[in-house]
Amino acid sequence: MNTSNLFRKAAPLAVLAGLGLTACQPDLEKDFSPSNGSADFSNYIAVGNSLTAGYSDGGLYLEGQQQSYPALLAQQFKNVGGGEFVQPLFTAGQENGSGYLRLAGFTAAGNPITANVTTNLAVRGGTAAKPLYTKFVGSVNNLGVPGIRLSDVETAGYGSVQGNPFFERITPDAQATQTYLARVAASSPTFFTNWLGNNDVLGYATAGGGASFLTTTADFTAKNAKIVDALTANGAKGVVATIPDVTNIPFFTTIGPSFRATLAAANVPSAAPFVYTTGTLAPGQPNVRTTSTLAAIRDASGTGALLLTLTASPYLALYGQPSGKYWRDFYAQARPTLPATVPNLSVFLAAMQIDTTKAFGQSTGNPFPSILVLDAAEQTLVRNATNNFNIAIKAKATEKGLGVFDANTFFAQVATNGIVTNGVNNTAGYISGNLFSLDGVHPTPRGYAIIANEFIKVINNTYGAKVPTVNANDYRGVKFP
Numbered sequence: 001m002n003t004s005n006l007f008r009k010a011a012p013l014a015v016l017a018g019l020g021l022t023a024c025q026p027d028l029e030k031d032f033s034p035s036n037g038s039a040d041f042s043n044y045i046a047v048g049n050s051l052t053a054g055y056s057d058g059g060l061y062l063e064g065q066q067q068s069y070p071a072l073l074a075q076q077f078k079n080v081g082g083g084e085f086v087q088p089l090f091t092a093g094q095e096n097g098s099g100y101l102r103l104a105g106f107t108a109a110g111n112p113i114t115a116n117v118t119t120n121l122a123v124r125g126g127t128a129a130k131p132l133y134t135k136f137v138g139s140v141n142n143l144g145v146p147g148i149r150l151s152d153v154e155t156a157g158y159g160s161v162q163g164n165p166f167f168e169r170i171t172p173d174a175q176a177t178q179t180y181l182a183r184v185a186a187s188s189p190t191f192f193t194n195w196l197g198n199n200d201v202l203g204y205a206t207a208g209g210g211a212s213f214l215t216t217t218a219d220f221t222a223k224n225a226k227i228v229d230a231l232t233a234n235g236a237k238g239v240v241a242t243i244p245d246v247t248n249i250p251f252f253t254t255i256g257p258s259f260r261a262t263l264a265a266a267n268v269p270s271a272a273p274f275v276y277t278t279g280t281l282a283p284g285q286p287n288v289r290t291t292s293t294l295a296a297i298r299d300a301s302g303t304g305a306l307l308l309t310l311t312a313s314p315y316l317a318l319y320g321q322p323s324g325k326y327w328r329d330f331y332a333q334a335r336p337t338l339p340a341t342v343p344n345l346s347v348f349l350a351a352m353q354i355d356t357t358k359a360f361g362q363s364t365g366n367p368f369p370s371i372l373v374l375d376a377a378e379q380t381l382v383r384n385a386t387n388n389f390n391i392a393i394k395a396k397a398t399e400k401g402l403g404v405f406d407a408n409t410f411f412a413q414v415a416t417n418g419i420v421t422n423g424v425n426n427t428a429g430y431i432s433g434n435l436f437s438l439d440g441v442h443p444t445p446r447g448y449a450i451i452a453n454e455f456i457k458v459i460n461n462t463y464g465a466k467v468p469t470v471n472a473n474d475y476r477g478v479k480f481p
Contacts, residue, residue: 033466037460037465039237040081041077041083042082043190044191047194047195049144049146050144053065053146054068054448058101060090060166061090061097062089062097064100065089068087068142069452069455070144070193075470079468087140091134098122099116103431103480112431122134135170143187146164146166147164150223153226154179154181171183181227184230187231192239193239193240194227194241197393198244201386204381205246205247205252206311209375209377217385220392224393225396228396228402237402237403239403239455239459241406242389244386244407244412245383246382247383248411252310254310256297257300269294273294273362274306274361275362276292276361276373277369289364308372311371320360320361330369354366403461403463421446421450426472434447444475447477449472
């Protein structure tokens with residue numbers, strides 16, 4: 001995911017129901033004798049990004065770390081010779097880590113109200129742009145780093161210089177410019193999971209195709225190969241995971257349908273104009289206005305190509321009003337990075353050719369911003385990149401004889417049919433679906449438990465092991481107030 005979006009706290013999730021996938025986790029039967037098969041779990045190393053770290057609800061905090069899928073895997077590996085699994089856990093008094101979102105209640109219309117948790121954070125100083133979390137000194141088995149892309153793994157000083165505080169936190173001061181690849185190479189696993197690459201498409205997508213970039217297939221392929229070569233250098237076995245199609249997550253599939261339904265209830269015709277920009281949002285850069293209609297926005301039936309992001313939700317009520325609120329907010333956030341030639345809001349609006357007396361989202365003079373819309377062309381770029389990256393992941397896994405958790409196929413099925421765990425139906429529905437947290441991107445503890453079980457299935461099938469699964473129903477979905 002986009003690092004800047006992660007550190008700013010993204011937003012919430014989606015709706016789809018049904019049964020379909022079944023994932024029952026029964027108690028161990030009498031004839032089930034746990035076994036490691038041909039795998040050695042004595043030094044399990046988890047490589048990945050926020051998903052691997054246990055990030056949830058727009059932040060990294062102790063509960064999420066403790067119920068990350070690698071922690072659950074390591075717990076089950078204990079049944080088959082697994083060794084100690086060290087995570088860089090936040091300590092008591094700092095258990096809320098980076099801060100996160102909580103569900104504070106619901107509006108009269110039934111819409112969720114979220115609030116930021118800002119107490120007991122793990123900040124030791126620094127600035128708002130680069131919070132410095134209390135260092136975790138020592139060896140670490142969970143190398144999940146929120147925000148990291150495969151394109152970043154050879155960046156010297158990715159933590160200390162480039163400003164990713166989650167990597168800086170676990171990087172020794174004496175090796176401040178250490179690369180993520182070097183850290184992985186020094187881990188010497190006997191078994192590993194590798195789920196890197198999601199952010200190489202997610203950052204672009206959550207920025208509406210504008211403020212971030214897609215990693216090239218050549219760069220992705222080369223760096224994926226280096227990571228896997230480093231992990232397998234001493235003969236370690238493991239499982240790699242593919243990248244899901246991010247357009248299926250609640251971050252993109254929740255807001256559009258509710259927006260369409262609200263306007264329909266107000267008798268706003270679906271043929272009414274919907275105008276948005278394409279390209280980057282910066283003075284002097286291309287900001288082409290595209291005129292479409294409300295009918296082009298994805299509705300509850302899946303009709304419509306435009307996806308609105310969850311971060312759009314505070315601004316949807318401005319549609320049709322002569323409002324400058326979005327642009328004032330954007331200017332306030334972007335001001336530190338704007339050039340000196342943009343000294344104030346009026347100059348900014350003039351440079352962007354924005355007229356806030358016009359109807360927001362209905363006029364080319366006051367368009368909906370590109371960062372809040374993922375259009376069909378951008379979705380195609382995301383899908384093509386995802387497919388190309390997954391080809392590279394599978395090819396390298398085949399070369400090394402590794403197991404593959406096809407997360408892309410799995411999450412596509414979940415988005416369509418949901419998944420049943422011991423008689424409980426879980427869906428990709430926002431708040432109610434159990435699987436996705438309040439940021440609309442990362443799983444809940446229940447979601448991470450289900451992911452752990454999918455990894456276990458692949459491990460057992462690939463290495464002839466009998467690692468017991470967890471009961472996903474023991475883990476919560478969204479926590480209600």
